[in-house]
Amino acid sequence: MPSSVALFALTASRGFGAKVAAALGQPLADHEERLFEDGEHKARPLESVRGRDAYVLQCLHATPDHGVDERLTRMLFMIAALKDAGAARITAIAPYLCYARKDRRTKARDPVTTRYVACLFEALGTDRICVLDVHNIAAYQNAFRIPAEHLEARRLLAAAMAERIGAAPAVVVSPDSGGVKRAEAFRETLAALLSAEVPLAFAEKHRSSGVVSGEALIGDVRDRVAVLIDDLVSTGTTLMRAGRRCREMGAVAVHAAATHGLLVGGAPGLLASEDISSITVTDSVPVPDSLQQNAKLRVVSVAPLVAEAIRRLHSDGSLVELNG
Helix, strand or coil: CCCCEEEEECHHHHHHHHHHHHHHCCCCCCEEEEECCCCCEEEEECCCCECCEEEEECCCCCCCCCCHHHHHHHHHHHHHHHHHCCECEEEEEECCCCCCCCCCCCCCCCCCHHHHHHHHHHHCCCCEEEEECCCCHHHHHHHCCCCEEEECCHHHHHHHHHHHHCCCCEEEEECCHHHHHHHHHHHHHHHHHHCCCCCEEEECCEEECCEEECCCEECCCCCCEEEEEEEEECCCHHHHHHHHHHHHCCCCEEEEEEEEECCCCCHHHHHHCCCCCEEEEEECCCCCHHHCCCCCEEEECCHHHHHHHHHHHHCCCCHHHHHC
């Protein structure tokens, strides 16, 4: 990459940022982050960015050490500092975008938090944002008034699933009706990799006040390997329900795949469930230490994908071709 590109990875995402930088063939740009005794913090570049194309990478998920809001404000303050330091163009790289699930009003006077987050990025001078497999791509693109780029891990996850399935007949299952479009795109990719017909099914799911209900499974999974596909797995409740229903309806195995493995709360139960044969996630969010050695869990890296996206964004290349 040319010296006109400066890639900053904030401390909380330094590990993933280092992998992206290695794939780009350049070191991470140097910066400082300080936490003061009163809980306030600051971030600043330690090298000149004047006239350069700056990229700020931060995964916006919660950890025991850093809450979502702290990660978000650190990223925003770094973007503002780069703007003040004369960066020509600033791109926010948020492989996992926080608050993306709250993209519409489901109750009276509900917030539309995705739009509020977009306003914060725009107000502090972000020229462009790039995320990976956001929950609702249309809501994400409509929330931002700056270019909102979107990457997909579909081909990486489909390749991992093809290895697990082998020559067995397969069916792709969306764990809820809202994910059918995502599942259909994944089905097409998987069918091409397997050179076989792969049907589509979806599970019924209703959520009200945190309570999930619905038992129907639309589609035939009998005597097939079921592949559950979702954008993220948080507590694992949705995937466990869908996996159990697939087994009850005659699936010979159930493999789950999701881009973002938050794996919080009761997620260990997902990996312990006899209904789930395996789960594959990406490294967009670090897997909790307690789960890293679990034999059912496989992690594929999206660092090369993010690196190639940065390379193409800098040279005005096509992300459509990259997503394929």
